[in-house]
Amino acid sequence: MRRLLIALFVAAAVPLRAQGPLIVDVHTDLSDVEKKLVALAKAIPESAYGWRPGAGVRSVGEVFIHVASENYQIPAFMGASAPAATGITTDFKSLDAYTGKARDKEAVIADLAASFQHAHQALHVNTDANLGEKIKMFGMEFTRQRAMLLMITHLHEHLGQMIAYARSNNVVPPWSR
Numbered sequence: 417m418r419r420l421l422i423a424l425f426v427a428a429a430v431p432l433r434a435q436g437p438l439i440v441d442v443h444t445d446l447s448d449v450e451k452k453l454v455a456l457a458k459a460i461p462e463s464a465y466g467w468r469p470g471a472g473v474r475s476v477g478e479v480f481i482h483v484a485s486e487n488y489q490i491p492a493f494m495g496a497s498a499p500a501a502t503g504i505t506t507d508f509k510s511l512d513a514y515t516g517k518a519r520d521k522e523a524v525i526a527d528l529a530a531s532f533q534h535a536h537q538a539l540h541v542n543t544d545a546n547l548g549e550k551i552k553m554f555g556m557e558f559t560r561q562r563a564m565l566l567m568i569t570h571l572h573e574h575l576g577q578m579i580a581y582a583r584s585n586n587v588v589p590p591w592s593r
Contacts, residue, residue, distance in 0.1 A: 436544035449571045450532040455590045462521035464585040487531035490567045491538030493553035
């Protein structure tokens, strides 16, 4: 059922001829990790948003904003610019202003959710026909397909991190209850 809903979402935004099984699967996985990260962002109390496991390590709130920033920057490398209000471009320095802005829990959740909405829309620059096309990202050559897979693996890396952060703060992930 979930796969059908994602397929319908994707089809509504982009003609079906432009969407193949890989891209549909990427959107399905993106939706799954989005649901879990947003649920964790809501479940962790605001008092724990400044918690970090050690010096020099991102805090709870900083990890969520890092995820949001990459949901804008990785698609920018694929040719789908981030909203101007974020200030994010393919230049790493552009992330500093975005990630350094003070936010309360409500703003973190809103920014995180908006970044996932952008990521879904931005991935539509990829089609079956151009997945093998080379792009420059992080100073290296990637195919569009590899860039999409990097985006998903990056999100799962931080999902695991946030599960550990949540449990360290006595928060059980909502889907585990």
